[in-house]
Structure formats: C-alpha cells, structure tokens
Amino acid sequence: MTTQPIEVTADDARYDALRRGFNQRWIAEPDYIVVATSADDVVAALDKFLADPAHVSRRLTVRSGGHCYENFVSSADVAVTIDVSQMNRAYFDPSMNAYCVEAGATNWHSTTQLYRKAGRALPGGSCYSVGSGGHISGGGYGLLSRLFGLTVDYLYAVEVVTVADGKKAKVTLARKDSRDAALRDLWWAHTGGGGGNFGVITRYWFRDLPSPPAQVLLRSVAWEWKDLLKRPDLFKSLVRRYGQFFEHEQAGTGPDFIRRGYRDMFTLLKLTHVSNGKVGLIVQMDGTKKDSPDRLKAFLDHLTEGFAAGPGPHVAQTVLDRQMGEHSAQRELFIPTLLPWLTATQSLNESGPNRCGKYKSAYHTKAFTEQQIDAIHHHLT
Ligand SMILES: Cc1cc2nc3c(=O)[nH]c(=O)nc-3n(C[C@H](O)[C@H](O)[C@H](O)COP(=O)(O)OP(=O)(O)OC[C@H]3O[C@@H](n4cnc5c(N)ncnc54)[C@H](O)[C@@H]3O)c2cc1C
Numbered sequence: 001m002t003t004q005p006i007e008v009t010a011d012d013a014r015y016d017a018l019r020r021g022f023n024q025r026w027i028a029e030p031d032y033i034v035v036a037t038s039a040d041d042v043v044a045a046l047d048k049f050l051a052d053p054a055h056v057s058r059r060l061t062v063r064s065g066g067h068c069y070e071n072f073v074s075s076a077d078v079a080v081t082i083d084v085s086q087m088n089r090a091y092f093d094p095s096m097n098a099y100c101v102e103a104g105a106t107n108w109h110s111t112t113q114l115y116r117k118a119g120r121a122l123p124g125g126s127c128y129s130v131g132s133g134g135h136i137s138g139g140g141y142g143l144l145s146r147l148f149g150l151t152v153d154y155l156y157a158v159e160v161v162t163v164a165d166g167k168k169a170k171v172t173l174a175r176k177d178s179r180d181a182a183l184r185d186l187w188w189a190h191t192g193g194g195g196g197n198f199g200v201i202t203r204y205w206f207r208d209l210p211s212p213p214a215q216v217l218l219r220s221v222a223w224e225w226k227d228l229l230k231r232p233d234l235f236k237s238l239v240r241r242y243g244q245f246f247e248h249e250q251a252g253t254g255p256d257f258i259r260r261g262y263r264d265m266f267t268l269l270k271l272t273h274v275s276n277g278k279v280g281l282i283v284q285m286d287g288t289k290k291d292s293p294d295r296l297k298a299f300l301d302h303l304t305e306g307f308a309a310g311p312g313p314h315v316a317q318t319v320l321d322r323q324m325g326e327h328s329a330q331r332e333l334f335i336p337t338l339l340p341w342l343t344a345t346q347s348l349n350e351s352g353p354n355r356c357g358k359y360k361s362a363y364h365t366k367a368f369t370e371q372q373i374d375a376i377h378h379h380l381t
Contacts, residue, residue: 005041007032018083020074021066022129025356028061028074034082039171039202042161045082046169046200055079062200064104065131067351069359072196082200084133090114098156098205103133107142108349115342120209123148127326127351133201139192141363143266143284143348148210152191156207160186162199172199212341213264215287218348219296219337220320220330222270222280223307227315229274229381234307234315236373238279241303242269243367250365257298264289265299270324274381280320282330282348287338296336326352 008014009032018033020026034045049060058079061072065085068074073081087102090113099120101110108128114120123144125135140151157175164170174186189198228235248254249262264286271279283299285292300317307315320330327350339347368376 005045006035006037008035019081021063021068022351022354023067023069023357024354025358026068026071026074028078028081029076030078030081032080034080035086036082036084037086039159039161042082042084042200042202043169043171045080046161046163049080050163050167050169062133062196063131064133064195064201065106065129065135067127067130068134068195069357069361084200084202085131087202092118093205096157096205098207099209101132101136101204101206103131103201103203105132106130107132107135111345112342114209115212118209119211121212121341122151122154122206122209124151126345126348128349129351132204134195136204137190137193137195137197137201143345144210144212146262146266147264147286150192151206154206154209155187155191155204157205158187158190158201159203160190160199160201162186171202213286213288214341215338216341216344217285217287217292217296217336217338218283218330218333218344219300219335220280220282220333221300221317222278222320222324223315224278224318225274225276225381227313228279230313231315232377232381235279235377237306238303239269239271239368239373239376240370241305242267243364245299245302247365247367255302257295257302260291260295262295262299264292265295268327270320270327271376271380272324276322276324278318278320278322278324280324280330282320282327282333284344284348293336323352326350328352 008018019028019030036042036045049055059077061078061081063073063081063083085104087104088109090101090105090110093100099114106128107124107130110122110132121144123142124140125142136151157173159171159173161169162172174183176187178184186198245258248258252259266284268282283296285296319334322329
C-alpha cells in the first residue's frame with residue numbers, strides 16, 4: 001500500500017515553523033514542506049518534484065536537524081523542502097551487523113539510544129539538536145573525537161535516495177565494501193562531502209562503534225576581561241600556548257608532561273568578545289584514569305603561566321558564570337567534577353536558543369600564528 005507523504009502548505013498552521021531551521025537568518029517560502037516518515041515518502045516527494053515543470057528553476061532542499069550554518073536549506077529560491085526529522089531511531093541492525101542511525105536522529109537521539117541500549121557512542125557533536133543528516137555527511141565531530149576520531153571513521157553504509165537519471169528517484173544502498181565502484185564512491189562521498197549534495201540520506205550504518213569512558217572529569221574556568229585588558233601579553237600567551245599545546249600533543253613533541261598523553265582530553269576555549277566580561281575554558285578528560293586530575297592541573301598551569309606571578313597586574317582564575325557561545329554558565333564545574341559519561345554529555349548538551357548567527361568550523365593542526373593572535377585580540381577588544 002502506498003501512502004501519501006505529509007505536505008505542509010502556506011495555509012497550514014505549521015508552515016511558519018517548518019520553513020525555517022535553527023539559524024533565523026534564513027527563512028524560505030517553499031510551495032510546501034514534505035514531512036517524510038520513510039524512504040518511500042522521500043521517493044514519492046522527489047518524483048512529484050521532478051514531474052512538475054514549475055520547479056525547474058527552483059531548488060528542492062533537505063532538512064534533518066535544521067542546524068545549517070548557511071542558506072543551503074532555506075532561501076528564496078526553494079520550491080520544496082523535504083524534512084526527514086521524523087526518521088529518528090538508532091538501533092542495532094543484525095541484517096547489516098551494524099548500528100543504524102536514521103538521518104533525522106539528532107545527536108541527543110543517537111547518544112541516548114546507542115548508549116542506553118548498547119553502551120556505544122558516535123564521537124559526535126555536543127549540540128543536542130544537530131541532526132545526523134547534515135552532521136555525519138559533513139564529517140561531524142565532538143568531545144570524544146580526539147580519543148576516537150570522527151563519526152565518519154565508523155561509517156559502514158548509507159541509504160540514500162538518488163536521482164541518477166535526472167527523472168526517477170530510487171533508494172540506493174552504498175556500502176564501504178560494495179562490489180560496484182560507483183557505490184563505494186557514493187559511500188565515500190558521505191564521509192565528509194557535506195549534506196545535500198548527492199541525494200537524500202535516510203539511514204546510516206556504523207560498525208565498531210567505541211564505548212566512551214564510564215566516567216569523565218569535567219572542569220571549567222574563566223578569566224575576567226578587565227584583568228586581561230591590562231595584560232594583553234597574557235591573553236596572547238593563553239591563545240598561543242593553547243594552540244602550541246595541541247600541536248605538540250598531536251606531534252608527540254614539546255615538554256615532557258605533554259608527551260605523557262592527552263588524547264582523551266577535549267577542550268572548548270571560549271574566546272568571547274570583551275562585552276561578555278570573561279573568556280572561558282571547558283575541559284573534559286577520561287575520568288577512569290588515575291592521573292587525570294594531575295594532567296588537568298598540568299595543562300591549566302601550562303596555559304596560564306605568568307597569570308598569578310611576576311611583575312604587573314595579575315589575572316585570577318574565576319568561575320565560568322555566564323553564557324559563552326552556545327554554552328551556558330558552568331559554575332559548579334569550577335571544582336573538577338567526576339560524572340558518568342552520559343550525565344556529563346547531558347550537562348554540556350548545548351545548542352542554545354535559535355538565533356541569527358554567522359559560523360565557521362575548521363580543524364586546526366597547527367598553533368595560531370602571531371598574526372592570527374594579534375587579529376583575535378584586536379577584534380575581541
Ligand atoms: C549550534 C550549533 C552547534 C554545532 N556543533 C557542532 C559540533 O559540535 N560538531 C560538529 O561537527 N558540527 C557542529 N555543528 C555543525 C553541524 O554539524 C552542521 O551544521 C550540520 O550540517 C547540521 O546538520 P543538520 O542536519 O542539523 O542541519 P540541516 O540544516 O538539516 O542540514 C544541513 C545540510 O545538510 C543537508 N542535509 C540535511 N539532512 C540531509 C539528508 N537527510 N540527506 C542529505 N542532505 C541532508 C542539508 O540540505 C544542508 O545542506 C553545529 C552547528 C550549530 C548550528
């Protein structure tokens with residue numbers, strides 16, 4: 001029995017909510033939004049779109065979590081948006097011998113379903129409402145990634161609705177080990193090629209997913225801008241040492257204490273504008289290792305060398321007591337705190353409110369240059 005996909009048109013009370021995502025800069029005016037609940041719904045929606053000549057010059061777009069930075073999903077030239085957010089389960093699939101995560105599953109859906117049922121985790125992002133459709137296909141990463149790599153390192157297969165001949169949609173299963181080289185290429189295109197480019201993803205499968213540490217150690221600190229404004233040299237030293245630390249850690253070089261290993265540590269340095277009043281740092285480490293508190297202290301001492309000693313005004317360590325970027329105040333974590341991994345993930349599980357934003361993500365492998373550090377200081381102050 002074929003079913004009709006749900007279509008939300010402009011006269012529907014849901015339309016205004018469904019024509020936008022997280023970033024309120026981008027609001028579309030599509031003819032309708034398809035709320036797809038199965039791959040068959042997606043096929044039907046694509047076939048209908050392709051059959052309508054009025055759609056030729058306007059775009060069809062796909063949405064999972066709605067966290068797109070730019071106007072790839074919502075813009076003036078969009079005729080139809082397919083929303084797959086209702087396909088949001090995560091489970092072990094014996095027929096593929098792999099964990100299946102549906103494209104509409106958010107980070108929080110996949111985190112809770114995989115961990116509660118199997119003790120496994122994708123090393124995905126910390127923002128709870130980011131969707132797998134865009135997150136995984138973009139090579140998503142998060143707090144477990146220095147330990148376990150990217151989400152796509154575990155990608156075994158992807159189910160994607162494609163329109164190979166430009167006329168008819170069909171469901172395609174592309175595996176890492178598909179016999180057909182074109183299917184292997186299609187799989188590969190989903191390991192960082194970005195969402196919305198190759199078809200409509202409906203399911204992902206992952207093999208050999210890691211188990212996160214049972215406990216993690218969390219700590220947050222902040223430094224007041226009023227102190228740092230008197231000591232631009234210390235602000236710059238913080239940024240310089242932060243980058244150098246990770247460059248050394250990655251390369252196995254630098255001071256002995258870094259070479260003891262910090263692969264289990266993930267940090268969020270919050271270089272906020274002077275109007276915020278503070279800059280902050282959030283740290284997560286494997287809490288099952290006995291030496292984690294010592295390594296945490298050594299890391300912070302290294303970053304803040306000169307903050308509390310030497311000539312000139314000092315810069316004191318204070319509580320991270322306010323919103324910084326998408327992360328809310330983390331007051332209680334001023335004291336190093338051991339928490340079960342799932343509980344800690346929930347504590348840092350921030351997306352923040354929907355907002356108008358301009359974002360850029362990049363992977364750094366080298367420390368900031370002096371020119372970059374000067375530019376950061378200049379623009380933040
Ligand atoms: C507040 C915030 C925090 C973030 N934190 C992290 C983080 O910690 N780590 C990280 O790696 N990234 C992070 N990101 C970036 C995020 O991973 C990407 O923006 C991602 O593309 C969002 O996916 P989505 O499905 O939620 O977005 P959507 O807006 O639904 O889609 C994003 C892109 O993917 C396409 N797409 C979506 N679903 C499908 C599908 N089913 N098939 C084909 N294409 C599809 C869309 O067409 C669009 O081009 C963050 C983004 C925000 C806004």
